[in-house]
Amino acid sequence: MAPATSTKSKYILRKLFELTGFLPVGGFLLEHLYSNFQAVGPGGAERFDKVVTDLQTNPLIIFLEIGVIGLPLLYHGFYGMFVATMASRPNTGGYGYLRNWTYLFQRVTGAILLFYIGYHVWNTRLVPVLHPDTPLLQSNGGEHYVSSQYMHEYFHAAHFGIQVLWIYLIGIACAVYHFANGLWNIGIHWGLTIGPKAQQVSGLVCGALGATLLAIGYASLFAFYNMGS
Amino acid sequence: MSKTVALKIKRQDSADSPPRWEEFDVPWEEHLNVHAALMAVQRNPVTKSGQKVAPVVWDANCLEEVCGSCTMNINGRVRQACSAMVDSLEQPVEIRPMTKYPLIRDLAVDRTRIFNDFKRVHAWIDIDGTHALGPGPKYSPELAQTRYELSQCMACGCCMEACPNYGPQSSFIGAAPISQARLFNLHPSGAMHCDERLEALMDDGGVGGCGNAQNCVQVCPKEIPLTTSLAEEMRETQKHALALLFKR
Numbered sequence A: 001m002a003p004a005t006s007t008k009s010k011y012i013l014r015k016l017f018e019l020t021g022f023l024p025v026g027g028f029l030l031e032h033l034y035s036n037f038q039a040v041g042p043g044g045a046e047r048f049d050k051v052v053t054d055l056q057t058n059p060l061i062i063f064l065e066i067g068v069i070g071l072p073l074l075y076h077g078f079y080g081m082f083v084a085t086m087a088s089r090p091n092t093g094g095y096g097y098l099r100n101w102t103y104l105f106q107r108v109t110g111a112i113l114l115f116y117i118g119y120h121v122w123n124t125r126l127v128p129v130l131h132p133d134t135p136l137l138q139s140n141g142g143e144h145y146v147s148s149q150y151m152h153e154y155f156h157a158a159h160f161g162i163q164v165l166w167i168y169l170i171g172i173a174c175a176v177y178h179f180a181n182g183l184w185n186i187g188i189h190w191g192l193t194i195g196p197k198a199q200q201v202s203g204l205v206c207g208a209l210g211a212t213l214l215a216i217g218y219a220s221l222f223a224f225y226n227m228g229s
Numbered sequence B: 001m002s003k004t005v006a007l008k009i010k011r012q013d014s015a016d017s018p019p020r021w022e023e024f025d026v027p028w029e030e031h032l033n034v035h036a037a038l039m040a041v042q043r044n045p046v047t048k049s050g051q052k053v054a055p056v057v058w059d060a061n062c063l064e065e066v067c068g069s070c071t072m073n074i075n076g077r078v079r080q081a082c083s084a085m086v087d088s089l090e091q092p093v094e095i096r097p098m099t100k101y102p103l104i105r106d107l108a109v110d111r112t113r114i115f116n117d118f119k120r121v122h123a124w125i126d127i128d129g130t131h132a133l134g135p136g137p138k139y140s141p142e143l144a145q146t147r148y149e150l151s152q153c154m155a156c157g158c159c160m161e162a163c164p165n166y167g168p169q170s171s172f173i174g175a176a177p178i179s180q181a182r183l184f185n186l187h188p189s190g191a192m193h194c195d196e197r198l199e200a201l202m203d204d205g206g207v208g209g210c211g212n213a214q215n216c217v218q219v220c221p222k223e224i225p226l227t228t229s230l231a232e233e234m235r236e237t238q239k240h241a242l243a244l245l246f247k248r
């Protein structure tokens, strides 16, 4: 019996959703946390500015940003909205198990991230391009990018009545949680962690990974925030 | 005054009439279960405030937790009325119908969807033929043990009722049909239709619909290792998909 093509293509769309979350998007999150962490410690401001210039003058950067980060991220976000439509009203009240909560948080953080990432990309990537006269940007050959000074001021500013520092405290936590818990989910969806014991161990590993990434993200955030003080 | 049991029941005359709550006090008995308490209401359908009402409607059949028909929400948790012992429950015992299936009346719901989804995953073994097929293939006691656990599913719907990804809003077929696909794929004769089952699981509403909330395994009255079945079938469908991709 030949399966309908639509069956296979729907399955592929789902697998693509899992894959984009893992590799381009998840992989970029790691690279991003790593690059930003350069701002930590003595000489951090200069080190960070250099990392930004190096990345932004990379001749492949525009292809990487659009093809490897932008499009997969958009796909993951759009498919994620479809996944969210499958959910019923949260039932953690009656069934308050850990995994029911982690399931719920995966959806809540996903929804927050749609807004947070849009906001973050606007202020740190698009503003320098569209408004090159914004103060404190660094420039190279006519192109403008963020600098550690810009980030410092930015985190002290307030947007929508909230200090930007707080927006990032929440956004980073959501991104890291969504990634770490997503990894745990992928372990199951890819048939790697099958039994309850294996899933418990992978839960601990993903939890530890998430906590580490959160510490790295927050350290960078506060490095910018406290810069020069 | 003799001891009584307080019940609080969510009632609804039909799918589109407004719901209401009614309270009843029924005589306590030793080893009283919710099914028997509902029978007491049926014998004397008078509410706590003395109002005579229509008897409460619910489904039941085996009375020993093997048919699944008396499944309902008892104190916020989906389970079988016939095995819910009143003495172990907080009172008033709050009883609601299942929420994920079309309501018929009071506590009775239409669970046809479960059976349709069992059909969708080909949850049976084809043994009919026009000639004698001979004895079936032998298989190991270990496999028999694994299959026995899965075979206890009574299609009660608890795993689906508790699943946050299952319901009228979603095409997801839920844990039980997926576990049944595994049960029949593990059987040497059933395995002849393995691809058909896997492709049903790859379709809309198949394994991709699971969000790993794992409530299913927590609520299954038969303690079926549902999350293991889910992960096994995720692996099998993926293997099948890769084979389709690379072997053509």
Ligand code: SF4
Pocket (backbone or CB within 6 Å): B159, B162, B163, B164, B165, B166, B174, B175, B209, B210, B211, B212, B213, B214, B215, B216, B217, B227, B230
């Ligand atoms: S693991 Fe969660 S989402 Fe998946 S079937 Fe079970 S309850 Fe539903």
Ligand code: SF4
Pocket (backbone or CB within 6 Å): B068, B152, B153, B154, B155, B156, B157, B158, B159, B160, B175, B176, B179, B219, B220, B221, B222, B223, B224, B226
């Ligand atoms: S798997 Fe368990 S909870 Fe689900 S329908 Fe079967 S017996 Fe009921």
Ligand code: FES
Pocket (backbone or CB within 6 Å): B059, B060, B061, B062, B063, B064, B065, B066, B067, B068, B069, B070, B071, B080, B081, B082, B083
């Ligand atoms: S009547 Fe069969 S399970 Fe309760």
